[in-house]
Amino acid sequence: MKKRILIVLLALLAVATTTARQKLVKVETDQLSLVFSVGDNGRLYQSYFGKKLTHDSDYDHLKNGVEAYLTHGMEDYFEPALHVDHADNNSSTLLKYVSHETSTLANGAKRTMVILKDDKYPTTVKLFFDAYAKQNVISTHTEITNGEKKTVMLRKFASSLLSFNRSKYVLTEYSGDWANEVNMSETELNFGKKVLDTKLGSRASMFMPSFFQVSMDKSASETEGEVLVGTLAWTGNYQFTFEVDQHHRLRVLSGINPYFSDYNLKSGETFTTPEFIFSYSYNGRGEASRNFHSWARKYRVNKGEETRMTLLNNWEATYFDFNEDKLVNLMDDAVKLGVDMFLLDDGWFANKHPRNSDTQGLGDWEENEKKLPHKVSYLCEQAAKKGIKFGIWIEPEMVNPKSELYEKHPDWVIHLPNRDEYYFRNQLVLDLSNPKVVDYVWSVIDNLMTKYPDIAFFKWDCNSPITNIYSNYLKDKQTHLYIEYVRGLYEVLNRVHNKYPNLPMMLCSGGSGRIDYEALKYFTEYWPSDNTDPIERIYIQYGYSSVYPSKVQCAHVTTWNRDASMKFKVDVASMGKLGFDIKLSDMKEDEIKFCQEAIKNYNRLKPVILDGDMYRLVSPYSGNHASTMMVDGSKDKAVVFAFNIHPRYSEHLLPVKLQGLDPNKTYSVKEINRMGGWPVEADGKTYSGEYLMNVGLNLFGTGKLKSHVLEIVAQ
Numbered sequence: 182m183k184k185r186i187l188i189v190l191l192a193l194l195a196v197a198t199t200t201a202r203q204k205l206v207k208v209e210t211d212q213l214s215l216v217f218s219v220g221d222n223g224r225l226y227q228s229y230f231g232k233k234l235t236h237d238s239d240y241d242h243l244k245n246g247v248e249a250y251l252t253h254g255m256e257d258y259f260e261p262a263l264h265v266d267h268a269d270n271n272s273s274t275l276l277k278y279v280s281h282e283t284s285t286l287a288n289g290a291k292r293t294m295v296i297l298k299d300d301k302y303p304t305t306v307k308l309f310f311d312a313y314a315k316q317n318v319i320s321t322h323t324e325i326t327n328g329e330k331k332t333v334m335l336r337k338f339a340s341s342l343l344s345f346n347r348s349k350y351v352l353t354e355y356s357g358d359w360a361n362e363v364n365m366s367e368t369e370l371n372f373g374k375k376v377l378d379t380k381l382g383s384r385a386s387m388f389m390p391s392f393f394q395v396s397m398d399k400s401a402s403e404t405e406g407e408v409l410v411g412t413l414a415w416t417g418n419y420q421f422t423f424e425v426d427q428h429h430r431l432r433v434l435s436g437i438n439p440y441f442s443d444y445n446l447k448s449g450e451t452f453t454t455p456e457f458i459f460s461y462s463y464n465g466r467g468e469a470s471r472n473f474h475s476w477a478r479k480y481r482v483n484k485g486e487e488t489r490m491t492l493l494n495n496w497e498a499t500y501f502d503f504n505e506d507k508l509v510n511l512m513d514d515a516v517k518l519g520v521d522m523f524l525l526d527d528g529w530f531a532n533k534h535p536r537n538s539d540t541q542g543l544g545d546w547e548e549n550e551k552k553l554p555h556k557v558s559y560l561c562e563q564a565a566k567k568g569i570k571f572g573i574w575i576e577p578e579m580v581n582p583k584s585e586l587y588e589k590h591p592d593w594v595i596h597l598p599n600r601d602e603y604y605f606r607n608q609l610v611l612d613l614s615n616p617k618v619v620d621y622v623w624s625v626i627d628n629l630m631t632k633y634p635d636i637a638f639f640k641w642d643c644n645s646p647i648t649n650i651y652s653n654y655l656k657d658k659q660t661h662l663y664i665e666y667v668r669g670l671y672e673v674l675n676r677v678h679n680k681y682p683n684l685p686m687m688l689c690s691g692g693s694g695r696i697d698y699e700a701l702k703y704f705t706e707y708w709p710s711d712n713t714d715p716i717e718r719i720y721i722q723y724g725y726s727s728v729y730p731s732k733v734q735c736a737h738v739t740t741w742n743r744d745a746s747m748k749f750k751v752d753v754a755s756m757g758k759l760g761f762d763i764k765l766s767d768m769k770e771d772e773i774k775f776c777q778e779a780i781k782n783y784n785r786l787k788p789v790i791l792d793g794d795m796y797r798l799v800s801p802y803s804g805n806h807a808s809t810m811m812v813d814g815s816k817d818k819a820v821v822f823a824f825n826i827h828p829r830y831s832e833h834l835l836p837v838k839l840q841g842l843d844p845n846k847t848y849s850v851k852e853i854n855r856m857g858g859w860p861v862e863a864d865g866k867t868y869s870g871e872y873l874m875n876v877g878l879n880l881f882g883t884g885k886l887k888s889h890v891l892e893i894v895a896q
């Protein structure tokens with residue numbers, strides 16, 4: 182009996198000392214808590230991630246979970262976040278908690294910094310968590326500092342490790358290819374690893390952008406279920422590893438792809454990882470996306486809270502075949518349509534090797550004298566006379582071997598010195614690890630802006646991935662190239678941003694081979710795909726809307742898909758940042774009239790479409806129809822887009838239930854962007870928000886490629 186009492190007392194004492202000793206690190210948003218605890222062994226563990234815990238006393242009950250920043254060489258069997266080869270060739274790291282502190286960033290986010298240190302080596306790791314309370318978004322990154330006297334080798338350096346303990350994990354990935362971007366597919370994660378990564382360098386996202394969703398317990402719907410949405414803010418190779426262990430716990434490891442990226446960290450140097458940004462919703466995927474959208478507009482995207490210009494681009498209207506007259510005619514088209522800007526695309530430069538096709542001239546950024554004898558200044562003047570802005574295309578990181586730039590600086594390109602050159606779209610990538618190349622790339626933009634300060638917009642293209650990787654500049658540090666390339670790019674973009682803070686820029690990469698939330702600090706928008714077939718765009722824009730708001734998604738009306746009407750094309754493009762890539766001579770008079778009206782509607786509704794909350798009402802993946810709506814912050818205005826894609830004969834059509842409205846407000850419904858045909862039955866009627874959200878409206882029909890746009894206004 183005495184022995185039993187003693188055991189109980191000892192057990193109680195053990196619990197008491199654990200509790201008393203246990204240090205907690207809490208990262209919180211309005212709805213989420215991410216909690217770390219320090220174990221008796223001094224190591225840091227993730228103890229909780231989920232709905233916010235509001236009773237302080239409950240924290241004592243939390244158990245240590247998976248180690249917060251797993252290191253290579255110790256006793257855990259799973260994929261490490263950190264692998265350092267120390268100067269003495271010992272490759273183990275054991276991190277112990279030192280301290281943590283919180284602060285408020287200039288933008289209002291609450292930062293938690295945790296300092297960890299190896300107790301045998303002077304290796305310091307700082308984990309940063311920036312919590313955006315209202316948006317329920319957390320951004321996390323890591324700093325690794327080498328305190329040894331000699332250089333150490335970083336082999337793995339993740340931005341974040343998160344762990345979950347649920348019955349089931351369903352991963353949504355977004356794979357594709359050029360003109361076939363972001364196809365959403367689901368995979369259940371079971372024991373072992375699923376890796377999503379890229380080795381494409383400059384065009385890293387060509388086959389998949391750097392974001393994912395993981396639904397917990399079951400596949401989440403738009404309005405129900407738990408879902409993690411994460412993305413890496415890095416304009417280069419990324420890697421997400423989803424590893425399920427023997428206890429069915431999931432670890433999500435996110436960061437730069439360590440592939441061919443061993444990094445020599447000199448004594449005293451710090452390596453800063455990119456941010457892994459995530460949100461988590463208990464109310465389905467829609468809410469998680471809206472969290473991202475409002476966070477992005479408020480905190481991340483360049484000019485995220487400002488409006489966007491509509492435009493007419495000459496690429497598909499002329500390709501390389503143009504002269505000043507043709508361009509000025511297209512400016513007249515832009516004026517007639519009523520858009521804000523004319524954008525001159527590829528083909529305006531190079532003389533020795535004129536840029537009349539994609540085979541030559543890239544790198545030689547003087548106007549082609551035959552095409553533009555009066556230079557860019559003439560085009561700026563013409564645009565100004567016509568009352569529109571002028572924008573221009575550049576691809577400053579690339580070079581055609583048939584160019585003066587390459588003739589002068591063959592050592593500036595990324596290629597293997599002892600092998601045949603390999604060309605992707607007939608071009609090579611300039612070596613941005615070289616500061617001279619950084620200066621040159623910066624000078625392309627700076628010279629243009631100095632000569633032509635009226636340039637109001639850049640479309641910044643990037644058509645080749647990094648292949649045949651070798652830098653003349655980096656010599657014995659070849660494995661730094663993928664990383665230094667991106668850092669060189671950021672150096673250029675920082676210079677642009679600092680000197681020309683008001684310059685909007687579109688990020689393009691032969692479609693969207695490059696898009697992420699670090700790049701969007703500098704760019705105001707991006708080009709989601711060269712595929713502008715409106716059917717494909719419904720899917721592509723839907724996929725990207727998982728993390729990117731409509732404000733940054735350029736959507737152009739072109740001649741792609743001759744079966745689709747102009748109305749259908751314009752309605753699809755009006756869900757994003759509207760533009761045209763077409764000449765009016767390819768359009769009929771009634772189509773031009775329709776576009777003029779639709780652009781006016783778009784301009785009026787821009788604050789709702791670009792800044793409102795997006796609700797994906799019907800997924801194109803669910804059948805033959807699709808519908809999306811946007812609601813402004815006060816729930817007074819909404820715009821609903823509805824599309825019949827390939828409806829079936831005698832299909833069972835359901836009403837579309839709206840979302841995000843105030844159930845107690847009365848709304849008038851008006852169909853806009855009409856072009857013949859019958860209006861929807863709701864046109865001209867009023868309904869309560871309750872009715873619209875519970876009964877819904879009949880917006881779908883059996884007519885192929887038909888669309889409706891509704892303007893909904895509170896009375």
Ligand code: DGJ
Pocket residue numbers: 496526527539574642644689690691692708710711
């Ligand atoms: C690829 C882009 O995606 C297109 O929009 C166009 O700008 C071409 N490059 C020009 O070469």
